[in-house]
Amino acid sequence: MVQIYTHEDVSKHNTRDDLYMIIDKKVYDITKFVDEHPGGDEILIEEGAKDASGPFDDVGHSPDARQMLVKYYVGELDPEVTMPINQSKPVVVQSANTVKTVNDGASGNPLRILIPVAFFIGYIYWRFFLNQ
Ligand code: HEM
Incomplete structure (x- = not known):
């Protein structure tokens, strides 16, 4: 079954040793990726623990970068919570x-x-x- 996360759940994973990120309503555990990110670790820690869809798109990441996300996928953003915000x-x-x-x-x-x-x-x- 798909794990559902709220913004609040994600915001608790906010350290280098435990870092989550939301991109396009999907939740990723990017802890293991922090040191591998070609754009640097700091930016991931800064944009982590929240919805980074905007910054992720703004950088113009390659399709390869988007494909890498699959590896870190842990679940979906709670639609019940997301919808009223949207x-x-x-x-x-x-x-x-x-x-x-x-x-x-x-x-x-x-x-x-x-x-x-x-x-x-x-x-x-x-x-x-x-x-x-
Ligand atoms: C887990 C999510 C992310 C993955 C898998 C990822 C992956 C990558 C990859 C593979 C590159 C190399 C260039 C490319 O292939 O596009 C890259 C570069 C970069 N990323 Fe990310 N990235 C992620 C999140 C972010 C976020 C949230 C930011 C915030 C702005 C960011 C900022 C950058 C920057 C500034 C570069 C350097 C671009 C350059 O030098 O041309 N990334 N990233």
Whole structure:
């Protein structure tokens, strides 16, 4: 059966002698790899014990590097825990957009009010002062 880990479980494996890492929702025990990593041990210890999918991709690791992961696979990231975290991101983005939209509307509002008011004042001025 596949072993399931939460972020919290992984965060406990945070030393050179016991180091886990999450990459693309899979959990790896990279303890034995720390000294072999061509990119150095420090970076693995720094990025270890958490989700390092971003940094791993950013480096542009070769397909060989990705293939090496298979050797260190120990289980999957708990989808129950992962899903709300992933879902919370779009919600935040959505609310940020909503706020932005509301702000955009609010910044348009003064003009929408000012222009008719300016016309109205102009009309009153023309009607009562110029047209007598
Ligand atoms: C267990 C996961 C990892 C494995 C199996 C792995 C494997 C490798 C391999 C095989 C290389 C040699 C170049 C290549 O083939 O792409 C490499 C280079 C490198 N890795 Fe990793 N890596 C892992 C995680 C990470 C992480 C999380 C970082 C964080 C940024 C990182 C940073 C680097 C850097 C900076 C290099 C040097 C790149 C260069 O000199 O061109 N690696 N890694």
